[in-house]
Amino acid sequence: MRTALTALLVCLASAAGAVIGSVLRFPTVGTAIFYPPYAVVGAALLLSEPRRWWIYLLSGVVGSFVPHWLYGEPVSFALMAEIANCARALLAAWGVRRFGDPRRLDTLRGMTAVLLFAVVLAPLAAACLGAGVVALHRGAGSYWSAWRPWLMSNVLTGLTVLPIIVLAATRLTSRWMAHFARRWREAGALLLGLLVLGAAVLLEPTTIGASLYAPLPLILWAAVRFGPGGTSVAVLAVAVLSIVGVLGHRGPFVTSSPADGVLHLQLFLFAISVPLLLLSALLQEQRRTADELRASQEQYRTVVEDQTELICRFRPDGTLTFVNGAFCRAMGRQAQELIGAFFWTFVPPEPRDTQSALLAGLSVDRPLLTWEHRLLGAVGDSRWEQWRIRAMFHEGGRVLDYQAVGRDITERKRAEEEHALLESQRAHAEALREADRRKDQFLAMLAHELRNPLAPIAMAVEILRQVPSADEHVGSARDIIGRQTAQLTRLVDDLLDVARITSGSIQLRKELVDLARVIGSTLEISRPLIVARQLEVETDVTPGALTVKGDPVRLAQLFSNLVNNSAKYSEMGGRIGITVRRDGPDILLRFKDAGVGIPDDMLERIFEPFTQVQRPRDAALGGLGLGLALVKKLVDLHGGSVRAHSDGPGRGSEFVVRLPAAAPAAGLAPEPERATLGAAIGARPPDAAEALRILVVDDVADAADTLARVLRFRGDTVHVANDGRTALNLAAQHAPDVAFVDLQMPGMDGLEVGRRLRAAPGSGQIL
Numbered sequence: 163m164r165t166a167l168t169a170l171l172v173c174l175a176s177a178a179g180a181v182i183g184s185v186l187r188f189p190t191v192g193t194a195i196f197y198p199p200y201a202v203v204g205a206a207l208l209l210s211e212p213r214r215w216w217i218y219l220l221s222g223v224v225g226s227f228v229p230h231w232l233y234g235e236p237v238s239f240a241l242m243a244e245i246a247n248c249a250r251a252l253l254a255a256w257g258v259r260r261f262g263d264p265r266r267l268d269t270l271r272g273m274t275a276v277l278l279f280a281v282v283l284a285p286l287a288a289a290c291l292g293a294g295v296v297a298l299h300r301g302a303g304s305y306w307s308a309w310r311p312w313l314m315s316n317v318l319t320g321l322t323v324l325p326i327i328v329l330a331a332t333r334l335t336s337r338w339m340a341h342f343a344r345r346w347r348e349a350g351a352l353l354l355g356l357l358v359l360g361a362a363v364l365l366e367p368t369t370i371g372a373s374l375y376a377p378l379p380l381i382l383w384a385a386v387r388f389g390p391g392g393t394s395v396a397v398l399a400v401a402v403l404s405i406v407g408v409l410g411h412r413g414p415f416v417t418s419s420p421a422d423g424v425l426h427l428q429l430f431l432f433a434i435s436v437p438l439l440l441l442s443a444l445l446q447e448q449r450r451t452a453d454e455l456r457a458s459q460e461q462y463r464t465v466v467e468d469q470t471e472l473i474c475r476f477r478p479d480g481t482l483t484f485v486n487g488a489f490c491r492a493m494g495r496q497a498q499e500l501i502g503a504f505f506w507t508f509v510p511p512e513p514r515d516t517q518s519a520l521l522a523g524l525s526v527d528r529p530l531l532t533w534e535h536r537l538l539g540a541v542g543d544s545r546w547e548q549w550r551i552r553a554m555f556h557e558g559g560r561v562l563d564y565q566a567v568g569r570d571i572t573e574r575k576r577a578e579e580e581h582a583l584l585e586s587q588r589a590h591a592e593a594l595r596e597a598d599r600r601k602d603q604f605l606a607m608l609a610h611e612l613r614n615p616l617a618p619i620a621m622a623v624e625i626l627r628q629v630p631s632a633d634e635h636v637g638s639a640r641d642i643i644g645r646q647t648a649q650l651t652r653l654v655d656d657l658l659d660v661a662r663i664t665s666g667s668i669q670l671r672k673e674l675v676d677l678a679r680v681i682g683s684t685l686e687i688s689r690p691l692i693v694a695r696q697l698e699v700e701t702d703v704t705p706g707a708l709t710v711k712g713d714p715v716r717l718a719q720l721f722s723n724l725v726n727n728s729a730k731y732s733e734m735g736g737r738i739g740i741t742v743r744r745d746g747p748d749i750l751l752r753f754k755d756a757g758v759g760i761p762d763d764m765l766e767r768i769f770e771p772f773t774q775v776q777r778p779r780d781a782a783l784g785g786l787g788l789g790l791a792l793v794k795k796l797v798d799l800h801g802g803s804v805r806a807h808s809d810g811p812g813r814g815s816e817f818v819v820r821l822p823a824a825a826p827a828a829g830l831a832p833e834p835e836r837a838t839l840g841a842a843i844g845a846r847p848p849d850a851a852e853a854l855r856i857l858v859v860d861d862v863a864d865a866a867d868t869l870a871r872v873l874r875f876r877g878d879t880v881h882v883a884n885d886g887r888t889a890l891n892l893a894a895q896h897a898p899d900v901a902f903v904d905l906q907m908p909g910m911d912g913l914e915v916g917r918r919l920r921a922a923p924g925s926g927q928i929l
């Protein structure tokens with residue numbers, strides 16, 4: 163539809179153009195000064211796809227053929243002339259499309275292509291062909307007389323009407339119209355001036371030849387202010403005036419020969435329009451480039467202004483040439499005050515020298531640099547900034563200026579510092595844990611090594627007790643050694659137990675136990691101290707009613723630690739109360755005394771190893787601060803908890819142990835093995851008739867020998883072995899009733915010896 167309409171328009175415009183062309187002839191010369199159908203068809207081809215060209219060529223041919231024919235031209239002439247016209251339009255369209263851009267005629271390249279193809283080559287080709295057609299019809303002599311006007315009329319059309327149509331079709335946008343509306347007064351004044359001046363000069367009967375250049379400044383004005391379109395319009399106006407002048411035998415183009423006058427006119431128009439069209443295209447292009455540059459600068463400015471980073475540019479001597487809003491806000495000054503200031507005044511003095519040296523090291527290959535510095539505030543606060551600097555270089559490689567982008571990185575720095583602190587704390591904590599592990603290992607080893615000599619010493623004291631001595635000094639020395647050894651053994655045992663629990667090597671032998679019975683064992687263990695301190699112990703516990711799942715030996719040990727503490731920290735002759743009660747799913751055991759009490763802030767901490775509030779008055783009762791740590795660990799192993807209460811120093815203390823209750827079984831577990839052993843040895847009166855055969859196995863010879871001696875005092879037959887193999891041989895020979903086997907021995911250890919003894923025929927009942 164659009165193509166059809168355009169074709170119709172081309173046809174009608176060509177017809178009208180052909181009529182105008184026929185009218186605008188010099189009567190005496192008989193040639194057209196303009197030939198508008200060229201501009202119409204040429205513009206149609208320039209602005210359409212080549213596949214549609216045939217349609218517009220055909221419409222143009224039909225349009226311009228009809229008037230020719232009507233004016234009485236022979237049909238063959240009119241048709242052949244149209245072939246020349248088609249060739250002209252085709253060459254112009256092809257050339258401009260190939261080497262320029264029809265939609266960008268107002269660029270230097272586009273205008274050059276138009277001038278070259280549409281103004282020079284296509285008219286030349288048309289003139290050669292057209293003059294040939296004329297020669298064919300009027301005789302060879304008419305070739306050159308037809309060639310020149312044919313050429314010049316097309317040249318003028320190509321210079322004026324063609325660019326006007328193409329530019330109007332491509333540039334008459336609403337934006338252009340708005341732009342023009344702002345300048346219509348100027349355009350009107352220009353056109354008026356051109357017409358008045360042109361009329362004065364070109365239509366004046368007595369004008370001299372040189373005055374034809376009078377309109378030039380106005381055409382130049384059009385070229386500078388209104389681009390190629392305006393130039394073409396101005397040239398067209400001058401052309402129309404000149405033609406009118408020539409037709410009326412006025413103006414500078416009236417010469418003796420009308421043909422020369424026309425030629426002068428055409429040459430004049432050609433000569434002024436070519437450079438002005440090129441100039442106007444060049445100016446237009448520059449104007450567009452400047453507009454684009456301005457738009458892109460504006461864009462850059464808004465982007466830079468909206469940044470939260472501080473952005474500035476400064477020359478190599480440090481003079482600031484640009485600052486953005488963020489920079490101004492950070493420095494608390496206006497942009498006008500900052501431009502021209504010294505960049506380095508905004509950098510702290512210490513890193514300034516290093517940083518300016520780094521800047522000097524930037525090169526075209528390495529134009530970027532980043533640094534961070536701390537800014538100290540007035541009130542002792544500090545801020546961190548990061549600056550990223552890019553050097554801009556001249557073509558010669560010299561630095562033009564620097565672009566600096568700064569940002570506040572205080573938060574990031576703070577996070578890094580916190581991270582580093584945490585890391586060092588973590589490392590410190592790990593080092594402490596490691597030291598703690600080593601300490602535990604050391605204590606475990608120390609306790610173990612101390613325990614070894616203690617056993618033979620205790621046995622040796624026992625032997626001394628068995629041997630009556632007349633000398634009372636010897637007796638008292640022996641008692642001192644006995645007491646101190648017992649004290650030392652107790653300390654070392656605590657140490658050993660804590661180390662074992664910490665390393666996880668302690669194992670509970672849990673069974674259903676009656677707490678009344680365990681309290682009984684506890685009091686038995688603590689009896690020496692209770693007696694020594696002349697304490698009265700009140701117990702409130704119902705036998706058989708309150709049972710827990712636990713290791714009776716360890717439970718008795720932990721309770722006796724509490725009872726011993728009560729004894730140690732009570733006055734001589736004081737009272738200790740022990741109650742055992744059910745509390746929901748648990749059983750609560752309370753150990754209460756009226757002793758020195760515990761300060762509030764120590765109630766929790768006393769359960770930590772080596773923590774002591776005060777030492778007992780009797781130095782012999784002093785410990786290492788491990789008793790309660792052991793209590794807590796053992797209670798934990800039983801799934802319970804322990805807490806200390808006190809109303810303060812001097813007002814007594816209470817320790818509450820909470821253990822999960824177990825339903826009492828019909829028949830409680832048998833007495834522990836220790837009791838059987840007690841029955842076998844301790845409970846038996848020393849002078850009882852039946853003597854036992856006992857095997858003592860220990861790689862520490864002193865320990866084995868002293869124990870053997872003690873046992874022999876009691877009348878038993880004792881054999882000693884210092885390693886597992888000898889022990890098995892002796893057992894095979896003597897079939898002992900009881901064997902004391904040390905566990906840790908080189909080669910075969912105590913457990914293995916025990917297993918083999920039990921496995922040996924006839925010795926399965928060995929205790």
Ligand code: ADP
Binds near residue numbers: 760784815
């Ligand atoms: P120690 O071997 O020093 O007795 P413990 O771990 O048994 O170590 O006790 C830690 C500290 O708790 C003791 O030094 C003592 O000051 C305080 N303490 C423990 N039991 C009592 C109590 N019944 N009355 C007052 N203070 C106590």
